[in-house]
Amino acid sequence: METAFRAFRVHRDEEGFTSGVETLSISDLPEGDVTVEVHYSSVNYKDGLASIPNGKVVSSYPLVPGIDLAGIVLSSRNTKFKAGDSVLGTGYGLGVSHCGGYAEIARMPAEWLVPLPEGLTLQESMAIGTAGFTAALSVERLLHNGLEPADGPVLVTGATGGVGSMAVNILGKLGFEVVASTGKPEAEEALRRWGASSVVSREAAMGAVKGTLGKAQWSAVVDPVGGAGTGEIMKAVKYGGSVALSGLTGGGAFQTSVFPFILRGVNLLGIDSVYCPMPERVKLWQRLAAAWKPEQVLREAIKVYRLEQLEEAFGTVLSGKALGRQLVSLQSR
Numbered sequence: 293m294e295t296a297f298r299a300f301r302v303h304r305d306e307e308g309f310t311s312g313v314e315t316l317s318i319s320d321l322p323e324g325d326v327t328v329e330v331h332y333s334s335v336n337y338k339d340g341l342a343s344i345p346n347g348k349v350v351s352s353y354p355l356v357p358g359i360d361l362a363g364i365v366l367s368s369r370n371t372k373f374k375a376g377d378s379v380l381g382t383g384y385g386l387g388v389s390h391c392g393g394y395a396e397i398a399r400m401p402a403e404w405l406v407p408l409p410e411g412l413t414l415q416e417s418m419a420i421g422t423a424g425f426t427a428a429l430s431v432e433r434l435l436h437n438g439l440e441p442a443d444g445p446v447l448v449t450g451a452t453g454g455v456g457s458m459a460v461n462i463l464g465k466l467g468f469e470v471v472a473s474t475g476k477p478e479a480e481e482a483l484r485r486w487g488a489s490s491v492v493s494r495e496a497a498m499g500a501v502k503g504t505l506g507k508a509q510w511s512a513v514v515d516p517v518g519g520a521g522t523g524e525i526m527k528a529v530k531y532g533g534s535v536a537l538s539g540l541t542g543g544g545a546f547q548t549s550v551f552p553f554i555l556r557g558v559n560l561l562g563i564d565s566v567y568c569p570m571p572e573r574v575k576l577w578q579r580l581a582a583a584w585k586p587e588q589v590l591r592e593a594i595k596v597y598r599l600e601q602l603e604e605a606f607g608t609v610l611s612g613k614a615l616g617r618q619l620v621s622l623q624s625r
């Protein structure tokens with residue numbers, strides 16, 4: 293008899309959109325050469341979108357959402373992995389076009405999996421998850437573009453969220469002066485503990501700036517918020533500085549002019565974690581397990597949910613109330 297396991301699934305059919313915890317068997321999962329006993333997943337903004345009817349991220353139903361997963365290999369037809377290996381997976385088709393992490397068992401191509409780096413537990417790897425990986429990718433791109441601590445303040449938007457909190461922690465560890473922009477003034481002390489030198493309101497950092505250029509303040513920006521504020525931030529980036537843009541919690545469009553680019557040489561860097569090539573993925577995960585490990589956020593800002601509590605976690609991320617990272621434990625009932 294096939295092993296039965298629990299999963300949170302979303303359906304969309306002639307009866308409409310439904311979601312909930314179900315019992316599945318292996319044959320309900322998509323093909324893949326590695327089968328993983330999932331120990332942890334996480335709740336990202338994109339997972340919140342997958343849980344609602346018009347989130348526009350799920351490309352085929354029924355689907356197990358969860359863009360992140362970490363666990364132990366049960367079986368593998370690929371020599372890259374063997375039973376008993378600890379692995380993590382983020383992005384690719386997980387949780388959008390291929391069943392993802394909100395199940396006790398998952399099956400996927402070996403090419404999507406990263407060996408769990410030494411220095412991280414399975415739980416820590418998912419507390420970091422896509423959000424922390426995206427923060428690391430943003431920082432890596434900024435460093436590659438020549439950013440150094442001596443260049444001056446780095447702005448992080450959406451600083452209490454998953455990407456933002458991890459970016460604050462990583463940049464703080466690397467010796468940068470981090471200015472955290474948040475819509476949650478009550479989180480100021482926490483943000484300072486995580487690595488921020490100062491905290492500003494969303495309006496102060498992302499509000500309308502008169503004219504085509506404003507006061508040059510930021511040597512760089514990690515921006516997972518996007519929307520109209522991104523266009524305003526561009527006006528305040530110092531000569532030669534860069535904006536690493538990864539998200540859209542603030543909206544999907546912004547206006548800008550040519551002036552930040554042609555008068556200040558500002559760079560707009562697009563950040564995509566989903567299809568980040570495997571060699572860079574492995575390198576960044578190794579950093580996240582060592583010198584870039586966001587210990588303060590891992591210690592203080594992690595909330596663990598069970599499958600049955602997922603709806604509550606989705607509500608938190610979709611309403612912008614997330615503080616740090618939401619984890620899902622698959623092996624606790």
Ligand SMILES: NC(=O)c1ccc[n+]([C@@H]2O[C@H](COP(=O)([O-])OP(=O)(O)OC[C@H]3O[C@@H](n4cnc5c(N)ncnc54)[C@H](OP(=O)(O)O)[C@@H]3O)[C@@H](O)[C@H]2O)c1
Nearest residue numbers: 337450451452453454455474475539540541542564565612
């Ligand atoms: N490009 C990629 O590969 C990639 C990877 C991961 C995530 N993302 C995207 O990055 C964004 C953030 O993801 P996340 O996982 O960090 O989400 P999250 O944990 O929900 O954090 C989002 C944060 O944005 C701020 N925020 C929320 N609503 C806002 C609004 N209307 N205007 C301005 N700020 C708002 C809040 O922080 P404050 O209250 O502190 O301001 C919130 O905590 C999402 O759009 C996600 O899809 C992209």
